[in-house]
Structures are given as C-alpha cells and as structure tokens.
Amino acid sequence: MNSQLNSQSAPLPSAYSDYLGPAVPDAWRTRLDPALESGEKVLASLVLDLDSQLHFRNGLVALTNRRLIAWSEAGETWQSWPFRDSQSLRHKDHAGVASLDLVDVDGKLAGWRFTLAQDPAARNLADRFKAQLECVLAGRQPQPPEPLTCPTCDAPLPPGTDECPTCAREIHTPPSTWTLFRLWRFAQPYKKQLLAGFILTLVSTAATLVPPYLTMPLMDEVLIPFQNGQPIDSVKVMTLLSGLLVAAVFAWGLGWAKTFILALVSERIGADLRTTTYEHLQGLSLEYFGGKRTGDLMSRIGAETDRICLFLSMNLLDFATDVLMITMTAVILVSINPWLALVTLVPLPFIAWLIHTVRDKLRYGFEQVDRVWSEVTSVLADTIPGIRVVKAFAQEKREVARFREANARNLAVNDRVNKVWSVFSPTVTLMTEIGLLIVWGFGIWLVSKNDVTVGTLAAFIAYISRFYTRLDSMSRIVSVTQKAAAGAKRIFDILDHVSSVPDPATPQHLPKVTGAIEVKRVGFRYGNRTILRGVDLNIAPGEMIGLVGHSGSGKSTLVNLICRFYDVTDGSIRIEGMDIRSVPVSEYRRNIGLVLQEPFLFFGTIAENIAYGKPDATREEIIAAARAAHAHDFILRLPQGYDSLVGERGQALSGGERQRISIARALLIDPRILILDEATSAVDTETEMEIQAALENLIRGRTTIAIAHRLSTLRKADRLVVLDRGQIVEIGNHDTLMEKQGAYFRLYEAQTRKLDDDAIGGEPRVPEHREHASA
Amino acid sequence: MSQQNLPLTRNSFGHLMFTDGEGKAHLITPVRAFPIAAPAENIGLINSDGEEVAWIERLTDLDEAPRRLIEEEMASREFIPVIQRIHRVSSFACPSTWEIETDRGATSMVLKGEEDIRRLTSPALMIADSRGINFLIRDRYALDAHSKRLLDRFL
Numbered sequence: 055m056n057s058q059l060n061s062q063s064a065p066l067p068s069a070y071s072d073y074l075g076p077a078v079p080d081a082w083r084t085r086l087d088p089a090l091e092s093g094e095k096v097l098a099s100l101v102l103d104l105d106s107q108l109h110f111r112n113g114l115v116a117l118t119n120r121r122l123i124a125w126s127e128a129g130e131t132w133q134s135w136p137f138r139d140s141q142s143l144r145h146k147d148h149a150g151v152a153s154l155d156l157v158d159v160d161g162k163l164a165g166w167r168f169t170l171a172q173d174p175a176a177r178n179l180a181d182r183f184k185a186q187l188e189c190v191l192a193g194r195q196p197q198p199p200e201p202l203t204c205p206t207c208d209a210p211l212p213p214g215t216d217e218c219p220t221c222a223r224e225i226h227t228p229p230s231t232w233t234l235f236r237l238w239r240f241a242q243p244y245k246k247q248l249l250a251g252f253i254l255t256l257v258s259t260a261a262t263l264v265p266p267y268l269t270m271p272l273m274d275e276v277l278i279p280f281q282n283g284q285p286i287d288s289v290k291v292m293t294l295l296s297g298l299l300v301a302a303v304f305a306w307g308l309g310w311a312k313t314f315i316l317a318l319v320s321e322r323i324g325a326d327l328r329t330t331t332y333e334h335l336q337g338l339s340l341e342y343f344g345g346k347r348t349g350d351l352m353s354r355i356g357a358e359t360d361r362i363c364l365f366l367s368m369n370l371l372d373f374a375t376d377v378l379m380i381t382m383t384a385v386i387l388v389s390i391n392p393w394l395a396l397v398t399l400v401p402l403p404f405i406a407w408l409i410h411t412v413r414d415k416l417r418y419g420f421e422q423v424d425r426v427w428s429e430v431t432s433v434l435a436d437t438i439p440g441i442r443v444v445k446a447f448a449q450e451k452r453e454v455a456r457f458r459e460a461n462a463r464n465l466a467v468n469d470r471v472n473k474v475w476s477v478f479s480p481t482v483t484l485m486t487e488i489g490l491l492i493v494w495g496f497g498i499w500l501v502s503k504n505d506v507t508v509g510t511l512a513a514f515i516a517y518i519s520r521f522y523t524r525l526d527s528m529s530r531i532v533s534v535t536q537k538a539a540a541g542a543k544r545i546f547d548i549l550d551h552v553s554s555v556p557d558p559a560t561p562q563h564l565p566k567v568t569g570a571i572e573v574k575r576v577g578f579r580y581g582n583r584t585i586l587r588g589v590d591l592n593i594a595p596g597e598m599i600g601l602v603g604h605s606g607s608g609k610s611t612l613v614n615l616i617c618r619f620y621d622v623t624d625g626s627i628r629i630e631g632m633d634i635r636s637v638p639v640s641e642y643r644r645n646i647g648l649v650l651q652e653p654f655l656f657f658g659t660i661a662e663n664i665a666y667g668k669p670d671a672t673r674e675e676i677i678a679a680a681r682a683a684h685a686h687d688f689i690l691r692l693p694q695g696y697d698s699l700v701g702e703r704g705q706a707l708s709g710g711e712r713q714r715i716s717i718a719r720a721l722l723i724d725p726r727i728l729i730l731d732e733a734t735s736a737v738d739t740e741t742e743m744e745i746q747a748a749l750e751n752l753i754r755g756r757t758t759i760a761i762a763h764r765l766s767t768l769r770k771a772d773r774l775v776v777l778d779r780g781q782i783v784e785i786g787n788h789d790t791l792m793e794k795q796g797a798y799f800r801l802y803e804a805q806t807r808k809l810d811d812d813a814i815g816g817e818p819r820v821p822e823h824r825e826h827a828s829a
Numbered sequence: 830m831s832q833q834n835l836p837l838t839r840n841s842f843g844h845l846m847f848t849d850g851e852g853k854a855h856l857i858t859p860v861r862a863f864p865i866a867a868p869a870e871n872i873g874l875i876n877s878d879g880e881e882v883a884w885i886e887r888l889t890d891l892d893e894a895p896r897r898l899i900e901e902e903m904a905s906r907e908f909i910p911v912i913q914r915i916h917r918v919s920s921f922a923c924p925s926t927w928e929i930e931t932d933r934g935a936t937s938m939v940l941k942g943e944e945d946i947r948r949l950t951s952p953a954l955m956i957a958d959s960r961g962i963n964f965l966i967r968d969r970y971a972l973d974a975h976s977k978r979l980l981d982r983f984l
Contacts (some may be wrong), residue, residue, distance in 0.1 A: 103936075108908050110934035150962040151908040167905075171960040266897075418982060425984070547942070579961070678836025779879065 055595055068071075069095055072119070075178040077102070082114045085125065087689045089132045095119045097186060100154070104167040108151065115154070115166055117183050119190075122156060125475065135163060143180040147584055152176060170579075177624070197452065233542045234535070237362065240326050244319045251316040255371070255454050259378045263386065264301035266516035268294050274509030298385040317394030318366040326365025331355050331548055339555040340619040341385030341580075350428045352435070354548060358541035365538035373531040376524045383521050391506055397496045398518050399761030401489040405482060419471035421540045426464045433460050493518055556622050561638045567645045568595040569726040569757030571616065572631070577624035578611055578780075585611045586780045589625075595726075598758040602801060603777035607829045609761045612777070613729050614757065617646055629727075647725035647752070650734035653716035660689055663715055667723040675722060683718035684748040685711070710741035728752060730760040734767055742767070765802055774798060835895040836875075845902050847874055847882055857880050859899045864907070865949060865965065866970070869882065872899065911965045912956070915976040921983070931964065934973075936957070938964065942984055 069090055070078075078086060078099045089095070095118060102113035105127050115124040135141070135156060141163070144155040147170060154176050155165040189195065241248060250518060272294050280286050332355055352498065381514065387395035437444055437453045444453050497511040573591040577584070586608045593599055601609040614620050616627060618634050626633050634642055647667075654664050664679055665671040671679075680686040687710040688711055692698040698706060700715070707715070720728065733749065734742045746767065753770070762768050774791055776784040776798045783797045791798035836848040838856075847857040862871035874883040888896055910931035919926040925940050931946040938958035940946070946959040955968040966972070970978060 098850075104908075104933075106905070108905065108933060110910075110931070110936040146907055149908055150960065155843070157842060162843045165843065169960045169962055421982070422984075 069259050071095065072097055074098060074182070076175045078114070078116070082125075083130075086114065086123075087115055089123065090118065091120070098175075098182045100166070100168065100175045100179045102166055102168045103172060103363055104151065104169060106167060107164070108167060108196050115179065117179055117186065119186060122183065124166065131201050133164070137187050139191060139512060141187060143183050145176060145180050147173065147579075149583075154180065210751065233546055234539050236546060237323070237327070237366070237542060240323045240330070241319075243326075244322060247315055247319045251312050251319065251371075253376075254308055254312035254315065255375055256378060258305050258312055259375055260382060261301050261305035261308060263379070263382055263517075264305075265298050266513050266520070267386065268297050268301075270507075270509040270513040271774075272509070273512045274507045278508055279554045290582070313371070316371050320363055321368035323366060324359050327362060328355060328359040328546065331359065331545055334549050334551075338553050339621075340614070342551060344366060350432055350435075351548075353428050353431050354544050358544050361541045362545070365534055365541075369531055369534040369538070373535075375633050379519060379524055382725040383517050387517060390510055390513065391500075393512070394497060394500060394506060394514055396491070398489070398493050398514065398521070400492065401485050405485050406479065408485070410480075412474060416471065416474060419474065420465070420537050423464075423465045423471055424537075424540050424544070426460070426467045430457070430460045430464055432658075433457050490515070490518065537576060555618055555635075555639060557638050558636050560636075561641075562636045564630060564632065564637050564641060564645070567630060567726040569593075569597075569645075570595045570630060571727065571757065571759075572628040573612075573616070573625075574628065575625035576612075576615065576622045576627060578608075578615060578620065579623045580611075581652065584780060586615070587624075589777075589780075589782055589786075591775060591782065593757055593759070595757055595775065596755055598753060598760065598771045600771035600774045601759065601777060602774050602798060604763060604801075605763075606779075607777040608780040609777055613731055613759060613761060616649065616727075617729060618642060644723070645726045647720035647723055647728045647756075648726075649716055649720050649730045649733040649749075649752075653712045655701045655707070655712055655715060658699065659697045660692075660700055660715060661696075663700060664718045664722055665717055671722055676718075679718040679722040680715075682721050682748070682751040683714045684744060684751075685714035685718050688714075708741070710744055713741075713745050714748050717745070726756060728756045728758045730758065730762070732761050733761060734762065734764070765805055776801070834892045835885075835900050837895040844949060845898060847876075849882055857882060859885075859903050861903070861907075864909070865953065865955075866934060880980070909963050909965045911967060912972075912976075915979045918979050918982075925983075929964070938984070940963065946983055 069087070072095050078096070079101060082099075082101065083093075086096070086099075099114060099116040103110060105111040105113060111127065113125050113127060116124065121134050123132050123134040125131075126133045130590070133406045138158065142156045142157055144152050144157055146155075151167055152170055152173050153167050156163045241529040271290075273582075276286060276291055276294070310826075311349075335351070335355070350393065377621045384395065384399060387398060392625060433453075433456055444450060452460055493514060497506065497514060500506045501511055503506060571591075571593040573589055575592075576586055576589040589608075589612060591599075600610065603609050611620075615622055617638060618627075621635060626635070628634065629642070630646075631638070645706060658668065659672070661676050664676050668675075673696075677686065680689055680696075688697055689698070700712075717733075730749065734745050742764075750770070758771075760768060761769065768774060769788060772783055773787055775782055776791070778797055784794065786792055786794070786798075788798075792802065838848075840846050843855050845858070847855045860873045860875050861868055862873060869888045870886065872885040872888060873881045874885070876882050885891065885899070888899065891899070892964075900968040910933045910974045912929050912941060913929055915932040916928040916930065916935075926937055926941070927940060928937050929935070938956075938960070940956065941959050947955045947957070949955055951973075952968045952970050954969050955978050956964040956966065958964065966980070969977070974978065
C-alpha cells in the first residue's frame, strides 16, 4: 500500500495554488517539493511536533489532490496513501495530545500524533481530506473551500497561518520589565499637579541648600577673624543668621506644599488604579475566575494598589528630592573647590554599585515574599468559607497546621530577604563614615597648604553629611521600588489579561430577540479536556429544551457557552442568525435570564436583590415579579417585608425562598431566553413543587433551556436533549425517547428504580411522571 | 501474588480488546487511578461506554503479554513530559516562553500565568502550558542549580 517515492519532477509554483491553512515551513518545503509528482497540488498540511512514541520531534503530513503523504521517521522517506474508497481520517484528542488516524474498513493504515497547538491545522487537513476524497471518488471537481477563521475571535485568518495575529500576540508577549513606568497611564490625568509638585520640589530643595553655604562667610568672615583678635561684626552676623532663618522657613513652607500636592495626586492615582483593576476584573470571563483564588485577587486589588500608592507619594518623592539635592550639591561643591569636590564624590560610584548589586537579589526576594504572603491569605480564604466542613470533620488542628506551615514558609522567605537587607543599611552607613574621613583628611591637608579656608572645609563637611545621609535614604529606594514594581506587575497581570470572551471589534447589534438559538457544530475544550464536540441544536422561539445526561456529560458547559461565559472552541452559536461573538456581551446577556442551583443573594434588601438586573425597576414591578415567582407571601411574612436585609450578613432564608427570589430576579428583566441550571436540585421535593409553580410563570412564552437532574422536573419540555460525554445522543420528547429505549430510557429507568427503592424504604409516593406516561 | 492473565488483544484498528467472563468483547482503555502518585498500581480498564470492566491492582501482577499491551497502550496515550532542565526563559513575567529539556526531547512551552504551576504533593510540580500539555517536575529540589534558579522566580 505504501509506495516509496523518487524525487524527479521539479514542482511548479502552482503546486500551492489551492493550498489553505498554515503554510508548510521552508525546511519542509525542500523535502516535500521534490516528492510531488508533476501537476500534483498540495491542498493542506500538518506539521507534527510529536512522533509516534510521543517524543518531541518534527514531522509532516501533507494532503495533495491525489493522495496523503507523510514523512516517515524510521525510513527517512515519504510514505504515501493514494485515495481509496472507505478511507477516512479519524481525529481524536486526549490529555493534551491529539491524534489523526487514517483508517479504512479493515483497520488502521497510519497514525500521527501532535500537540493541540497543531489542532486547527489537523482539523483543516481532515476536513479537506474528506471533501477531496469524495470528489475524487465521484470524479467531481472539488469546491473551493471556505477560508479558515480564528477559533478564538472568529476573524478570518491571514492565508498561510493558523494563528490569529491578535489572539497570538496576547498569549506570547510578556509584559515589559519597566512595569512601573506603565503607571504613567494613571498619572497622565494629573500632569499639571505633578508639574507643580516637581517645581516645588526643585525650589524647596534649593532652599535647603542655602544654610550650609552661609556657614562659609560665618566661619571665614566672623569666627576666624574673631579668633585672630578682631571684634564681631554684629550687623553681618544678624544678616547671616536671618538669612539662615529665612531659608529654613522658606524650605519648610515649600516642603509642606509639595508633600501635600504630591500625596493628593498619588492617592488619586492609587484610587484610579484600584477602580480600573476592579472594572477590568469584572469584564474578565468566568474562565479567569475559575483559575484564581479569591484571596489572591483580593490582596492584589487591596494591598498592592495601596503599596504602589505609598511608593508614589512617599518613596518616589523622596528619591526625586534626593537626586535633585545630590546634583545641586555636586554643582555647588565643584564651584567652590573642584579638587575637594572630586574627593567628596569618590565614594558615590562605589555606593551606586553596591545598590545595584543588591537590587536583583532583593527584587527576587520581595517577589517571593509577596507570593508567600498571598499564600497565607489564600489559606484563610479557603478555610473560612468552608468552616462547616472543617468543623464537621474535626480538622481544625490540621487547618491550623496548614496555616502555620504557610506562615513558616513566609518566615523562611522573609528571613532570607532580611539577611541581605540587614547587611545593606549598615554598609551604607560605614561608607558614609569613611567618606567623611577622607574629606576631613584631604580638607585638613588643603587648609594646611592654604588652598582652602577653614570656612570652605566647614561648608563641605556640612554639605556632605547631608549628601551622604541622602545616599543612605536613597538606598532604601531600591527595596521599595522593587516592592512597588512587584506590586505593579501583579496589578498589570490582571490589567493585561484580555478577556477570553472579548467584545467584538466591530459590534453588530441584535434585532428584536425572539429567542431562536442555533448551536452549530460546537466544540469546547477546557485546558486539555475536550468537553463538548460537534453539538448541533436548533432551538425555536418559545421552545422549552430539557438538557439531560449524566454529570460531566457537558450540560452545564453547553449552557455556559450559550450564556457566553466561555467562548466555543469550534463552531458557533447564533442568536437570530447572528454569531453571539459579534454582539456586545452585555447587550447579548440582557436577553438572558439565569436561575442557578445555588442562588446567590447580595447583601442588601430583598427588593434590591430582586431588582439586581434592572436597578431602576419600580416597586410595583418588583412586587409583580415577586408575586409571579410565588415569593410575595413569604416576603410579607418577614418583619421588614421587602426591606428585609438578606445576603451574607442578612436574614437567613431557606433554599426554596432564596430560589424564589432569584426567580423573581430573572422574571423582572423579562428575558427572551431563560436558563435554568439545576434550579430545583438543591431543595426537597415539596419545596420543588412550590418552585415549580413559580417556574411555570417564568417559562411561559420564553425560550427555555433547563438542566435538571430529576427528570420529572423536565416533563413540560418540548424536546429533551440527551448528552453523553460531550455529544448529543438523542433528541425528542419524553414519549418518543421512552419508546426508543435508548440512553434517555436508561436514565429514566435508573431514576424511577431509585424512586421505587426510596418508596419501599420510606413513605410511599407516587412518581410525578405517571400522568405524563399515561397521557 | 499470583500472576494474572488478562484476555487482552489488539485489533486491526489498533484498539485494545478485552473479553470478559461472559465472552463479550469490549474495546477498552487502560486508565491509571493515580498517574503521578502511584503510576504502576490501580489501573482500570474502561470500555467505550466509560464503564469499568476490569481492575488491575498492580501491573507487576500481570503476565508478560497483557502487561506489555497495557504499557504500550498507556505509553501511546499518556503525555506528561518530565522537565529535566530549563535552559532559558524569555521573561520572569508571564506569559513567558521556556526552552526546556524533557524526557521526551527538547521543546519550548509558553507559561500563561504563575497559577499554571501547580504544587502537587511536595516536591513535585505540574506545569500546564498554553497548548494544554502538562509538564511534570518530579523533584524541584533535584534540578540543577540553573534550572532551579529560573524556576524559583515563578514560584
């Protein structure tokens, strides 16, 4: 069956004229082209990144208009399979590896393995193989294929690639290391205040440099002449002293103004940063929240923004002042005496080097400290909501041990950082002392040679003692900058995360929604697990669909895809004939009412909770919705009626009561499409009856998709869709599916059997489906 | 422990077939219950309906022939490359591209976020890349110094 190929015919450029999909890499072209027969056209290709033993090794499978050819690793030659009847390509994936098998009726002819990165190319190859094979066998001319679209954003892909340029960039570009500079985006609105702050800093720093300068005349023109027997010139003394006072007062006033203005600005930048991050977070898909821990997200928004704010208002300001002061001092020193200035400045590069070397070590350390710290909070966020389970299983000690362990790790990491950090400060102080020593020594020598006056030396000492203390405080900027940069990075990690359910670039707007939904060849993969594949379903306006299947069969996933909490991996979901990805997310969701298994009530009044989806609802509307949801009566029984506080810190409500409030919430927005995700599973059968009555009001006239574990709850459904391992296995109403004796029948039997068993053990009860079965 | 012989064969499509006590043939897939903690123990043979048709306590209890079939099948399905060395990372901020050496050859992977590095029972780590491949680090303390230093920046 496999024929060895000789390289003889030179390929024509037209060999790729019908080519579609990711381009064949040049390295492979040199091998593939000679293998082609004259007039043969390459239609699609698949670059393999794994070999049959699942080692990372390259290979190639190519589809031509005549056959399938593949590079054989063992023989170092091309193998080829000309088109034959009953051949097909089977495409599967499991745990991150996909496979493509060429089979016919007798068995497997060949198989290839590759990672999911090559999946779109494989799908393309398999599709084109099928089309081409049919045409060749029937002797027809093949139809030109549709151009490929990006599986993420549905935009057409540029020819010759399998990656959407926008989506690929989001995945592969790391954020810049100059993270802190990105904060400029938040500083921009406060440009004027920042400029004012800068000028004030400049002037106030200059003012603080005046007093040491005045020590020079004070020494040389007052004190030394006095020692030499001249009387003190009191006018001069008064002038100099008042100069000192004015400079000090001036520096105080300016310093106050600059600190105030800059603190004000940084506080606002911090607030903007917090709000923007939270806003962005709300826009992210459920996929993001699924992978993050609540404690970690909370600490990022709270603590990190606070740290950045502190950095901007205190540390950065101090640093800027320090740099200014050092520059100005250097200029003054040089203007007084260049030689002495040179000696004074000698330790500076050395200290700068010290700062630099410690920087890397500390940054790494502080990043770790941060991470360990959020680990500690994560333990809290994990166990406090689950406290009932912890107590029920008497695992308090273990949880404390877990916390202690996280804390111990925190200590260990902190100790390591502190080891470096604690050496750092004293070293800088030592440098300062040595620097002073050098200046004294050199200064005394210069004075002895009458090169400088005693006053000049005194001024130098006064300047550099300030100068070096600034260096000391400047060295602190290293750690705080690193801390702030680590914090900024974690904030920008959130901000850089692009929602996996993006709003379309050119949004289209929905016409009046009737509730028609079309699910077309939908596939969905989460991580490396394929959850749905090839799901086709047309839902008519006003129809009620019941989704049935074992847990893990993909029911909830399908519903999540219809709500667009996630985006499909393959295929599309259309509403009123429009792809839901082309409609703005919020506009689309406005048409969907959702009732979940665990109704979540926010802290607030019942009225606020009912009006959550429509905050401007009138009281009458709220009451009408509550009545329709059969919630009105029990709400009135509460002491504060509709004003009763519910939610985490509020009134305790039963599961059924909470569910009815959430039904009222869904009713109030009057959605065209209604999704009931196990809406009655969490309650007992009696409460279920009450909720059922409420649900019937809700369902009327709306397209409804209901998931229920208890099949009896779905007896009103127009059609039942049975899912099994990500695929639709049966569609039909209860009666037809029962007659068919297929998957639904088995599910139903299993449940009634269980009910009967319950009935024998407990109180006898009539299964609710009986009436339906006899109807 | 007596040696166990399982009625296993491979059909022409390359699928494993298991014949149960009633002589019924099942198309089966071997699945490890503890792929990381105890890979050679507790293996279930699952049929195409997802039901378990046989259970193997320990692979070593099996005869040579069925054991080889099961091992082959699992080797061709399982794909958890073990990272042996990290050569280079493109940046310490995610997403970051790593050049790595695994037991299945050299490759590169894109780490989307630090949370994709999962701590298994210490000292093992599981790293999921952007393609959905899970990479395993059996003992993160046993890596060479260079790899350890790079890895530490992400933990």
